[in-house]
Amino acid sequence: MKTNTLSRKQEIYRIAAKLFKEKGYSAVTMRDLAAAVGIKAASLYNHISSKQQILSETIIDIAEQFTEGIEMITIQDSDTITKLKAVISQHITLTANNPYGMAALNNDWMHLEGKLDYYLALRSKYEKKFEKIVQDGKMSGELKDVNTEILLYSILTTLRNLYLWIPKKADLKKDELIEGLSVTLLQGVVK
């Protein structure tokens, strides 16, 4: 049955991503994964085709969402602060949806085999769009004239590592988180 197969496959993916987060792709064996799922290693192959496929689908799926999302944001006609808040919001949403997958994307992308080049292209595209938002904001005077690289690095790093933190803070409402991060990242913390 199709739905059952799918949900079992997705369960394996979910558990795999969790293990990848804890120990990294290379340190997770198919026997580890099988044990966590509750079956034998060979049985995994009734549902998935390879270890690499698990990593690849997990990462590429998320990376595509990010790239599509920022394209939507860049074409919308709004000011820089609104766009930056939308970027922050997207990171929070996607990370909350799949924190373990985000961990794999952050830490294990270099173990992609067939899809490595594609992933790097997606990432590069994303970073360019993000940089354009910042550049426009500086040109229009909405942002301070701080070093662009430092600013990009600082914000992107914080957002990319939200997966480390969001799962522990289920209590923080999403809106509070967006607001708090926006203030901290954009307006600073010094009174």
Next chain:
Amino acid sequence: MKTNTLSRKQEIYRIAAKLFKEKGYSAVTMRDLAAAVGIKAASLYNHISSKQQILSETIIDIAEQFTEGIEMITIQDSDTITKLKAVISQHITLTANNPYGMAALNNDWMHLEGKLDYYLALRSKYEKKFEKIVQDGKMSGELKDVNTEILLYSILTTLRNLYLWIPKKADLKKDELIEGLSVTLLQGVVK
């Protein structure tokens, strides 16, 4: 000869840390490491005692420096902004000294075996000292009343991931970097 042995050992450590950064501890084999050093895998054992020892010494050495450093900063009698700048400065300095080691500390600490508990204790100590600086700054009114966890997470994440970025920016003078990061992290980017 002692100096020669030491420098060879340190060379192996340096190369190992670089490989760990690129692929992670688990994905680096002793044969990979040996090839990068220019010898055979078995020959490594004339200089080091195990793969685990390489990871352990690399990480613990850096973690101790961070913990000692922040203790010095917390006992000094200065205002919050000065202390936070000192923390930022320390991160930049230690990261510039050993960016690959910082990568191992960030990404491979969970593969520590004997020294895992000790590492976690050091990290916890560090985070508590950092938090106290921020709490004091909020109490004294030097910092805005933003969510402490968000603030801590945001700044610490940025600083901990400097290793991804500092090696590419050898041109940026250290002072510029400290200043740029301090402005971005503490005062924000919105005009």
Next chain:
DNA sequence: CTACAAAACTAACAATTGTTAGTTTATTTT
């Protein structure tokens, strides 16, 4: 030049890796 120690080598080990083949058990469809 000899002797000794450091550092390289080859060969091999036991364990573990991802994966396949073939078979049996469960579950669903007819």
Next chain:
DNA sequence: AAAATAAACTAACAATTGTTAGTTTTGTAG
């Protein structure tokens, strides 16, 4: 109930892992 499909199992594979043993080469001190 029979037939078909899905999903589990056992057993095994070839390759790779960290590490050890034993040997040879290299370099230095007396």
